[in-house]
Amino acid sequence: LMNSVFPPELRYASLKLVNRFFQLFSSFCYFDITEIDGVNTNELYNAVQLYLSSSSVSSSTRLSLTRALNSSSITFGLSTNDSIVDTFNSATVLWEHVVTQRQSQTFAWRPMPEEKRGFTLRIKKRDKSLILDSYLDHIVDKAEEIRRRNQDRLLYTNSRGGGGGGGLDSRGLPWESVPFKHPSTFETLAMDPVKKREIMEDLKDFTECRSFYQRTGRAWKRGYLLHGPPGTGKSSMIAAMANYLGYDIYDLELTEVKSNSELRKLLMKTSSKSIIVIEDIDCSINLTNRGKKFNEPEMALTGSGLGDESGNGNTITLSGLLNFTDGLWSCCGSERIFVFTTNHIEKLDPALLRSGRMDMHVYMSYCTFPSLKILLRNYLGYEEGDLSDVVLRELEGVVEKAEITPADVSEVLIKNRRDKERAVRELLEDLKRRAERNEKKGKLRGQNGSVTVADDDVEEQEKRALDSPYAEEEEEIEDNICKISED
Numbered sequence: 001l002m003n004s005v006f007p008p009e010l011r012y013a014s015l016k017l018v019n020r021f022f023q024l025f026s027s028f029c030y031f032d033i034t035e036i037d038g039v040n041t042n043e044l045y046n047a048v049q050l051y052l053s054s055s056s057v058s059s060s061t062r063l064s065l066t067r068a069l070n071s072s073s074i075t076f077g078l079s080t081n082d083s084i085v086d087t088f089n090s091a092t093v094l095w096e097h098v099v100t101q102r103q104s105q106t107f108a109w110r111p112m113p114e115e116k117r118g119f120t121l122r123i124k125k126r127d128k129s130l131i132l133d134s135y136l137d138h139i140v141d142k143a144e145e146i147r148r149r150n151q152d153r154l155l156y157t158n159s160r161g162g163g164g165g166g167g168l169d170s171r172g173l174p175w176e177s178v179p180f181k182h183p184s185t186f187e188t189l190a191m192d193p194v195k196k197r198e199i200m201e202d203l204k205d206f207t208e209c210r211s212f213y214q215r216t217g218r219a220w221k222r223g224y225l226l227h228g229p230p231g232t233g234k235s236s237m238i239a240a241m242a243n244y245l246g247y248d249i250y251d252l253e254l255t256e257v258k259s260n261s262e263l264r265k266l267l268m269k270t271s272s273k274s275i276i277v278i279e280d281i282d283c284s285i286n287l288t289n290r291g292k293k294f295n296e297p298e299m300a301l302t303g304s305g306l307g308d309e310s311g312n313g314n315t316i317t318l319s320g321l322l323n324f325t326d327g328l329w330s331c332c333g334s335e336r337i338f339v340f341t342t343n344h345i346e347k348l349d350p351a352l353l354r355s356g357r358m359d360m361h362v363y364m365s366y367c368t369f370p371s372l373k374i375l376l377r378n379y380l381g382y383e384e385g386d387l388s389d390v391v392l393r394e395l396e397g398v399v400e401k402a403e404i405t406p407a408d409v410s411e412v413l414i415k416n417r418r419d420k421e422r423a424v425r426e427l428l429e430d431l432k433r434r435a436e437r438n439e440k441k442g443k444l445r446g447q448n449g450s451v452t453v454a455d456d457d458v459e460e461q462e463k464r465a466l467d468s469p470y471a472e473e474e475e476e477i478e479d480n481i482c483k484i485s486e487d
């Protein structure tokens with residue numbers, strides 16, 4: 001009709017006019033969300049795609065299936081030129097996936113995909129002002145949640161071992177990553193159940209209280225300091241935290257960081273919802289006083305491999321580290337957890353320990369009776385009531401005196417895991433041996449070096465020391481006791 005009525009030069013303009021006319025009377029409005037917006041990838045397109053893949057929405061009869069790189073699960077998507085109905089706040093909307101062939105380009109700054117993809121959202125005009133903003137926010141949040149759930153979490157490191165040198169990896173990024181598959185969870189972590197619950201609640205509280213942090217003017221981050229003897233589960237606790245919250249881990253190797261500005265750059269390249277870990281903070285750095293700055297002692301933190309201390313920019317300082325965790329830059333992302341671990345809390349500078357910096361200090365102790373029960377359940381499958389009361393009482397009586405780490409307990413249990421009774425027997429013997437030894441040491445110490453040890457005692461101790469895997473450690477303690485006696 002239009003071809004016959006309008007001359008060719010007016011056809012396009014008249015078509016637009018007719019379209020406009022009909023739109024005036026249409027009760028719908030449309031929004032196009034294209035895959036590529038100019039030259040950049042449109043984040044909203046990816047978000048919508050993920051959102052429509054969520055099970056609540058995917059009731060369509062035809063869906064496309066995808067599995068992204070690094071992902072362990074399959075996602076559903078809307079098939080080409082298919083449409084789907086969604087409801088939000090009791091308003092109904094229609095999504096259509098529109099795929100058209102792109103016209104071949106003779107010249108392009110960068111290669112474009114052959115197909116032009118986009119989603120069209122159709123909303124009733126009267127609903128537009130009511131839902132559009134909140135609906136799009138809802139889609140972005142939901143997509144982020146799905147992305148995190150589907151994608152394997154990553155463990156990042158700034159170590160230069162496998163990278164391209166100069167602190168950057170082959171793609172010019174300061175962090176390298178591998179999929180994070182540590183199986184430790186709070187369920188398998190052996191520690192005091194009350195303390196464990198406290199930490200879990202604290203973490204949950206932290207993730208759910210965005211508005212609280214905003215209201216109180218605090219950066220949305222939290223610091224944990226895990227301290228305790230080696231093998232008590234500090235690293236396992238970090239893995240459990242990451243698995244519990246679904247966060248990525250950034251394992252920061254301080255000895256690889258040359259300057260404060262490098263530290264800051266590393267921080268800027270971390271993502272939200274992540275745990276930033278500095279393990280063995282007392283070993284990776286060496287605190288030496290370099291005067292004061294802003295009422296806070298500025299220390300040169302020089303570790304092996306770090307530059308000189310002359311302040312030529314080749315050093316990281318304590319204030320640099322404090323700024324990293326606490327300063328303005330620490331909030332360049334949000335929802336981040338800092339975890340420091342140490343075997344020697346007494347060696348740390350008070351500035352690092354002051355409240356507000358590390359919100360929670362968690363002492364990972366030697367094995368207690370409740371944690372022993374968790375290990376027996378994990379490794380041997382023993383439940384409450386499977387072991388006789390006599391054995392349980394015996395275990396309870398010696399476990400704390402033995403001062404054994406959960407790592408040592410697990411060793412004994414793993415070795416004998418095929419023979420449960422033998423495992424418990426050996427564990428009990430080991431615990432008794434250790435408890436006895438500790439008692440003897442305590443007595444010797446208690447006498448404050450004023451007595452000489454009876455010959456047959458020494459002989460027995462030496463014999464035992466030879467059998468013990470801790471021969472070296474025991475020898476050193478014995479030497480010290482002898483020295484005290486001589487003095």
Ligand SMILES: Nc1ncnc2c1ncn2[C@@H]1O[C@H](COP(=O)(O)OP(=O)(O)OP(=O)(O)O)[C@@H](O)[C@H]1O
Nearest residue numbers: 188189190229230231232233234235236406407410
């Ligand atoms: N509390 C625990 N619960 C369960 N398993 C534990 C616990 N502590 C230690 N283990 C076992 O011992 C191994 C070593 O523990 P982990 O690496 O977590 O100790 P750590 O405290 O980080 O030691 P270090 O101070 O030497 O780094 C772990 O692989 C785990 O199997």
Ligand SMILES: [Mg+2]
Nearest residue numbers: 234235236279
């Ligand atoms: Mg560790």
